[in-house]
Amino acid sequence: MSRKRTDYRSTFYSRIENFVNGKEDFLLYKPKGNTEAKQLESLEEELAEAADLLEQREARQKLQDRMAPLDYLKNFHKLYGVVAALVCATMMILLISTVIYLPPFGSPDNPTNNEVIERYIEKGEEETGAVNIVTGLILNYRGFDTMGETHVLFIAASCVMILLLIVEGEEKKSVYANDRYLEPGNDIIIQRVACFLIPVILLFGIYVILNGHLSPGGGFSGGAVIGAGLILHEAAFGFRKTERFFNEHVYKIAKVSALCFYVCCLSYYFYMGAHGYDNHIPLGTPGNIISSGLILFINIFVGTEVACTMYAFYALFRKGGL
Amino acid sequence: MAFIEDLVPLSIVICLFGGIICSAINGRIARRLTITLLGFQIVMNALVLGYTLYLGHEFVYVMGRFPAPWGNELRAGCLEGLMALFFSVIMLLSVTGGIRGQDDDIDPAKMNLYFIMINLMMSSLLALVYTNDLFTAYVFVEINTMAAGALIMIRRNGHTLVAATKYMIMSLLGSGLLLIGISMLYSITGQLLMPDIKEAVAKINASGEYAIPLTVVIGLISVALAIKSALYPFHSWLPEAYGYSTASSSAILSSLVSKGYIFLLIKIFYRVIGLGVMVDHKITNILFIFGIIAMISGSISAIRQTDVRHLIAYSSIAQIGYIYMGIGLGSMAGMVAAIFHIMSHSATKSMLFIAQRGLVEVSGGSKDFSDLKGSAYRNTLAGFAFAVGAFSMVGIPLLSGFTSKVYFAEAAITSVKVKMWIAMITLAVSTILNAVYFIRAVISVYTPRKMEFKDPMYKPARTSAAALVCFVLLNFFLGILSYPIAYTIQTGLGAFG
Numbered sequence: 001m002s003r004k005r006t007d008y009r010s011t012f013y014s015r016i017e018n019f020v021n022g023k024e025d026f027l028l029y030k031p032k033g034n035t036e037a038k039q040l041e042s043l044e045e046e047l048a049e050a051a052d053l054l055e056q057r058e059a060r061q062k063l064q065d066r067m068a069p070l071d072y073l074k075n076f077h078k079l080y081g082v083v084a085a086l087v088c089a090t091m092m093i094l095l096i097s098t099v100i101y102l103p104p105f106g107s108p109d110n111p112t113n114n115e116v117i118e119r120y121i122e123k124g125e126e127e128t129g130a131v132n133i134v135t136g137l138i139l140n141y142r143g144f145d146t147m148g149e150t151h152v153l154f155i156a157a158s159c160v161m162i163l164l165l166i167v168e169g170e171e172k173k174s175v176y177a178n179d180r181y182l183e184p185g186n187d188i189i190i191q192r193v194a195c196f197l198i199p200v201i202l203l204f205g206i207y208v209i210l211n212g213h214l215s216p217g218g219g220f221s222g223g224a225v226i227g228a229g230l231i232l233h234e235a236a237f238g239f240r241k242t243e244r245f246f247n248e249h250v251y252k253i254a255k256v257s258a259l260c261f262y263v264c265c266l267s268y269y270f271y272m273g274a275h276g277y278d279n280h281i282p283l284g285t286p287g288n289i290i291s292s293g294l295i296l297f298i299n300i301f302v303g304t305e306v307a308c309t310m311y312a313f314y315a316l317f318r319k320g321g322l
Numbered sequence: 323m324a325f326i327e328d329l330v331p332l333s334i335v336i337c338l339f340g341g342i343i344c345s346a347i348n349g350r351i352a353r354r355l356t357i358t359l360l361g362f363q364i365v366m367n368a369l370v371l372g373y374t375l376y377l378g379h380e381f382v383y384v385m386g387r388f389p390a391p392w393g394n395e396l397r398a399g400c401l402e403g404l405m406a407l408f409f410s411v412i413m414l415l416s417v418t419g420g421i422r423g424q425d426d427d428i429d430p431a432k433m434n435l436y437f438i439m440i441n442l443m444m445s446s447l448l449a450l451v452y453t454n455d456l457f458t459a460y461v462f463v464e465i466n467t468m469a470a471g472a473l474i475m476i477r478r479n480g481h482t483l484v485a486a487t488k489y490m491i492m493s494l495l496g497s498g499l500l501l502i503g504i505s506m507l508y509s510i511t512g513q514l515l516m517p518d519i520k521e522a523v524a525k526i527n528a529s530g531e532y533a534i535p536l537t538v539v540i541g542l543i544s545v546a547l548a549i550k551s552a553l554y555p556f557h558s559w560l561p562e563a564y565g566y567s568t569a570s571s572s573a574i575l576s577s578l579v580s581k582g583y584i585f586l587l588i589k590i591f592y593r594v595i596g597l598g599v600m601v602d603h604k605i606t607n608i609l610f611i612f613g614i615i616a617m618i619s620g621s622i623s624a625i626r627q628t629d630v631r632h633l634i635a636y637s638s639i640a641q642i643g644y645i646y647m648g649i650g651l652g653s654m655a656g657m658v659a660a661i662f663h664i665m666s667h668s669a670t671k672s673m674l675f676i677a678q679r680g681l682v683e684v685s686g687g688s689k690d691f692s693d694l695k696g697s698a699y700r701n702t703l704a705g706f707a708f709a710v711g712a713f714s715m716v717g718i719p720l721l722s723g724f725t726s727k728v729y730f731a732e733a734a735i736t737s738v739k740v741k742m743w744i745a746m747i748t749l750a751v752s753t754i755l756n757a758v759y760f761i762r763a764v765i766s767v768y769t770p771r772k773m774e775f776k777d778p779m780y781k782p783a784r785t786s787a788a789a790l791v792c793f794v795l796l797n798f799f800l801g802i803l804s805y806p807i808a809y810t811i812q813t814g815l816g817a818f819g
Contacts, residue, residue, distance in 0.1 A: 095502065098538045102509050111512035111522065116391045127388070144385040144394035148449070148461035151338060151442060155465055158345065158438050159472045167431035252346050259342045267335050271328065273387035 009037070129283030129292035130213035139218075139295045147266050150302055154259060157309045166320035187236070194236035201229035209303035213292040219302025226303065227310025234311075239319065248322040251308055258304035265294050265301070326373040329366040330383050330398050330452055333406070336362065337445030341438045349433020356437045357418060363410035363444065371403030375810070380817050382454065390454070390515050397454035397516075401661075401814020404807070405585055406451045411796070412577050412668050413444055419676035419789030420570030422683070427477040427568040436476050443469040443574065447582045456504055456594060457514045459586060463500065467493045467550070470579045473571040474563050485562035492559045496549035503542035507594075510535050516593040520819075527599050540595060540603050547587040548609070551580040553646055554616030557639045564635035569679035572631070576638050576675065577668035584645055584664060588657060591649070592818035601652045610650025610741065614748050616643025621755035629689045630678050633759060634671065637715060640752060641667045647745060648730055651737045654815060659729035661811045666714070666722035666800050673793035674711040680704025680782060680790070681767060691763065696771040701782055705767055707790040712760040714797050717753050722800035727753065729808065 008014050103110040120137055128136035138146045205226035212218030234242040272279070284291030315322050340359045344352040374380065380399030384390065417440060428436055442465055449462040470493070475486035508514060510532045511522035526532050549556040564572045591600050600606060620640030627633040645667070648660030678689075684700035685693045698705025714721035727749065734745035800807065 094538065098506065098535050101532065101534045102506065103532075111510060112508065114512045116513070119392055140386070141388050141393050142457075145455075145458050145461050147338070148446075148458065148465060151341070151445075152461070152464050152468070154342070154345075155438070155442050155468045155472070158435050159468055162432055162435050162472050162476055165432065167429060256342055256346045260339070263335060263339055263342065267331075269387070270331055270335075270385050273393075274328070274331075274384050279387070 125286050128295065129286050130295050131286050132213055132215060132218070134216075135213045135218050135295060135299070136292070139298050143266055143269060143298075146302075147263065150259070150262065150305060153306060153309050154255075157255075157312050160313060160316050164316040164320050190236045194232055198229050198233050198236075201232065202226055205229060205303070205307070209299050210289060210296070212299040213295045214287065214289070219299040220306055222299070223303035223306025224310055226307035227314075230307065230311040231314045234314070234318075239315075246311065251312060251322050254304050255308045258301040258308070262298060262301040262305070265298055269294060324373065326369050327381055327383055327398075329370050330396050331385060333363055333366045333370075334396075334445050334448045334452070337441045337448065341441035341445070344434050344437045344441060347434060349428075349430055349437070352434040352437040353417075353421070353424075356440055357414065359441065360410060360414040360417065360444065363448075364407065364414060367403060367407040367410050367448075370398055371400065371407050374398055374400045374403045391513065391518055394458055395454050395515070396452040398452055399814050399817045400810050401818070402451050404810050404814065405661075406448055408665055408668070409447050409451065409578055409582070410444065412672055413440070413447075413574065415789045415792055415796075416570050416573035416577070416672045416676065419672075419786045419793070420568060420573065420679060421785045422783040423569040423679050429478065432476065435472070439469045439472045439476070440574075443473070443578070447578055450582050450586050454516050454593075455514055456507070456516060456519065456590075460497075460501060460504055463497060463550075463583070463586070466579060466582060467497055470575060473574060474567045476571065477566070477568045479566065481562060481566035485559065485566055488559040489563050492556060493550055496546045496556075499542050499546035499549070503539050503546060506535055506542070507539045510539070516589075517819075519594050520596050523595055523599060527602070536599075537603055540600065540605050543590060543595075544587065544605050544609065547583045547590075548612070548646070551583040551587075552639060552642055553609075554612050554619060554639065554643060557616070557620070557642075560639060561632050561635040564638065564675075565629065565631040569675050572635075573672035573675040576635070577672040580638075580642060581664045581668055584642075584649075585661075588649065588661065589818070591657075592815065596819075597652070606650045606652035608650075609646045610652075610745075613643045613646030613648075613650050614744060616640060617647060617748050617752040618643075618755070621752055621759070625755065625759045627759075628691050630682070630691060630694060630763065631675075631689050633763060634674050634678065637756070637759070638667075638671060640756070641671070641715070644726075644730065644752075647748070648733060651733050651741060651745065653733060653737055654812070655729075655733035655736055657815055658808055658811050659726060659733045661815075662729050662804065662808055663726040665807070666726040666797075669722055669793065669796045669800055670711050670714045673707055673790065673797065674715075676786060676789060676793065677704045677708040677711060680786060681708060683782075684777070684780060691766045694767055695769050696767075698767045699770060700777075700780070703782060703787050703790055707794055708767060709764050710794050710797060712764045714801070716757045716760050720798065720801050722797050722804075725801050725804040729804075 103112075120133060120141065124133045124136045124141075125131060128140040130136035130140070205222045205224075205228075207222075208217035208225055209219055209222030212222065230242070230246060279293070281293040283293050286292070290296065312322060336359060340356060344355065347355070380397055380402075382390070383396045383398070385394040385396060387393070389395070424433070424436065446462040446466040446469065450459055450466065453459050453462070467490075471486050471490050474489055475482050507519065510526060511519050513519045513522055523536065526536055552560045564576055567575070591597055617640050620636050620638070620643055624633050624636035624640065627636060641663070645660045645663050648656045648663060650656070651659075680701045681694055681697040681704050682689055683704075685697045688694070698708070710721065714723035717724045717727045730749060731746065734742050734749070737745070
C-alpha cells in the first residue's frame with residue numbers, strides 16, 4: 001500500500017513540472033504556486049500564536065487574581081526585613097557595649113592571669129617536655145578537649161560524605177567521565193610549578209608537624225599544609241595520577257589508623273594519669289626533636305587526620321568521591 | 323581507686339572508637355557493632371550509677387596527669403549516672419526499633435556513616451552529662467550538633483535537606499551564642515572548671531564588679547541552649563526535622579539531642595552560675611514565660627495537623643515548654659519535676675516515633691490520618707504502643723506522663739503565688755489540649771475500616787516489636803515506680819550544690 005502524499009505542490013518534482021509547463025522560471029527559484037498556501041499557513045500560525053499568547057495572559061491574570069489576597073505578605077516581608085535588621089543591630093550594640101565592661105585586654109590584673117596560666121607558663125616545659133607551651137597545653141594538659149576537637153573534623157568529613165558521596169554505579173561512572181573530560185589536566189605551566197612546589201609544601205608540612213612541640217605549629221596546621229599540597233597535586237596532574245598514591249583505600253587506612261592510635265594513646269595517658277602510675281614514656285631533653293613523650297606521636301596522628309580530611313573535602317566537592 | 327571509676331571515661335572513649343571503626347566497615351556490621359556497644363554502655367553506666375549510690379557521694383575522674391584547674395576532669399554523681407544510663411537505654415531502643423526504617427530510608431552504601439553519627443552522638447551525650455569543665459562541654463556540643471544534622475539529612479529527599487539546613491542555621495546560631503557566653507564568662511572569672519567558676523561568680527555577684535557582663539553571660543548561655551533545644555520562639559526547625567527524617571533519627575533527635583542540652587543548662591544553673599544568682603537575674607522568669615507560651619502554642623499547632631509525624635513533632639514543642647516551665651519555677655522541686663519530665667518525655671516520644679513507623683508501614687507508607695484508619699488492627703503491637711504513648715502524653719494515671727504532671731503541680735504549689743496560678747491553669751489547659759489531639763489520633767488509628775485489607779505477608783519486624791515492648795514497660799516503670807527515681811534526682815541535685 002503506497003502512501004498518498006498531499007503536499008505534491010511544494011515538492012521538487014512539481015517545480016520541475018511547472019518549469020516544463022512554463023509556469024515558473026526554475027532559475028529564479030520562486031515557487032509561485034505555493035505562495036498563497038504559504039501565506040495562509042503563516043497567517044494561521046500567527047493566529048495560533050496570538051491565541052496562545054492570549055491564553056497565557058489569561059492564565060497569568062488568573063494566577064495574579066488568586067495571589068491577590070497574599071498581597072499582605074509583601075508588607076510582611078518588608079516588616080520582616082526591618083525587624084531582622086533591628087534584632088541584628090540590637091545584638092551588635094549589646095555585645096559591643098558588653099565588651100566595654102569586660103576587663104581591659106592585656107592588663108596584668110585580669111582575672112584570667114591566675115594560678116592556672118602561671119603553672120602552664122612556669123612549669124609547662126618541665127612537665128610536658130614541650131618547648132611550645134601551647135602544644136603542651138592542648139595536647140597534654142587539656143588532651144581530652146583536643147580529642148573532641150579532632151573528632152569534630154572526623155565527623156565533619158563524614159557529614160560531607162553523607163551529602164556528596166556518589167555511590168550509584170551509572171551516575172558514578174558518568175560523573176567520573178565528565179570530570180576527567182573537563183579536567184584541565186595538561187596545563188604545562190601549572191605542572192612545572194607544581195613539580196617545584198609540591199615537594200617543598202609536603203616537606204614544610206612534615207616539618208611543621210614534627211616540630212609542633214618546638215616551634216609554632218603542630219598537627220592541625222601541618223596537616224592543613226600537607227592537605228594543600230595534595231590538592232595542588234590533584235589540580236595540576238588530575239585524579240588519575242593522584243589516585244596512584246592517594247585513593248579511597250589509602251585514605252581509609254590512614255584516617256582510621258591515625259584516629260585509632262590517637263584514641264589509644266590518650267586512653268593510655270588518661271588511665272596512667274588517673275591512677276597515678278609512673279610515666280613510662282621518657283620526656284627527653286626539651287628542645288630535641290625526639291622529646292616530649294606522647295605529644296610528638298599525637299601531633300603526627302592529628303596531622304594525618306587533618307591532611308586526609310582536607311583532601312577529602314576537596315575531592316568530595318569536585319567529583320563526589322575519593 | 324575502684325575499677326568502676328574507670329568506666330566513666332571508658333564509656334565515652336569506647337563510643338568514639340566505635341565511630342572510628344564504623345567508618346571503615348560495611349553498614350550491616352556497623353549496625354551490629356553499634357548495638358553491641360550500646361548494650362555495653364547500658365551495663366557500664368548502670369554500674370556507675372550503682373557505684374555512686376553505694377558510695378553516697380560523687381567522685382571525680384582526672385583525665386590525665388594533671389588535676390582539675392590545669393587538666394580536664396569528669397565528675398560522676400548519682401544524677402549523672404542516672405541520666406547517662408537513661409540516655410543509653412533510649413538510644414539502644416531507638417536504634418533497634420527503627421532497623422526496618424533504616425533499611426528503607428538509607429542508602430546501603432552510606433549505612434556505616436549513619437552509625438558513625440550514632441556512636442559520636444552517644445559519646446557527646448555522655449560527655450555532656452559527665453563533664454565538669456565548661457569548655458569540654460562546648461566541644462562536645464559541637465559534635466552533637468553536627469551529628470544531629472547528619473541524622474536528619476541521611477534520608478535523601480528534598481524535605482530533609484531543607485530541614486537539615488534550617489536545623490544547622492538555628493543550631494549554629496545557638497552554638498555561636500554559647501561560645502561567646504563561655505568566653506565572656508572566662509574573661510571575667512578566669513576559670514573553666516565548673517566549681518571554680520561558681521566560686522568566682524559568687525565573688526563577682528557580691529562585689530558588684532562586672533555586673534553587666536555577668537547578666538549578659540547568663541542571658542546568652544540560657545538563650546543559646548534554649549535555641550538548641552527548640553524552646554517556643556526558636557522552634558521553627560523542629561517540625562520538619564522530626565517530620566521527614568527516618569524514624570530512629572526522629573526518636574533520637576526528640577528524646578536525646580534536645581534533652582542533652584536541657585540537662586547541660588540545668589548543670590550550668592546549679593554548678594556554674596548557681597541557682598541563687600540565676601534567680602536574682604530573673605532569667606528563670608523569662609524561661610518560665612516562654613515555657614508557658616510553648617505549652618499552649620505547641621498544642622494548638624498540633625491540633626491542626628493531619629500528619630501523624632507532624633502531630634508528634636508539635637507535641638514535642640509543648641512538652642519542651644513543660645520542662646522550661648519547671649526550670650522557670652526556680653526551685654528545687656521545679657528542677658526535680660523538669661528532670662523527671664526529661665526522662666518521661668524521652669521515653670514516651672521515642673516510643674511514639676517508633677510506633678508510628680509501624681503504623682505507617684501497614685498503611686501504604688502514608689502518614690495521613692485518613693489513611694491510618696484501622697492501622698492499629700493491622701499492626702497490633704505498634705497500635706498498642708502508640709495508644710500507651712498518647713495516653714502517657716495526655717496524663718492518664720499509671721503512665722509516666724501523669725507522674726511528671728503530678729510533680730509539676732506539686733512544684734507549682736510550693737512556688738510564688740503568681741507563678742503558681744499561671745502554672746496550674748496552664749497545666750490544666752494544656753492537658754485538655756493534649757487530650758484533644760492525642761485522643762483523636764488514637765481513635766482514628768483504632769477506627770475499623772469497612773473494607774479492611776490486611777496483607778497476609780506482612781510481619782512486624784521482631785526488633786522493633788522488642789523495642790516497643792521495652793518502651794511500654796519503661797513507661798509503666800516510670801509511671802508506677804517513680805519515687806526512687808525522683809529521690810535519686812533530688813539527691814543528685816543536692817550534691818550539685
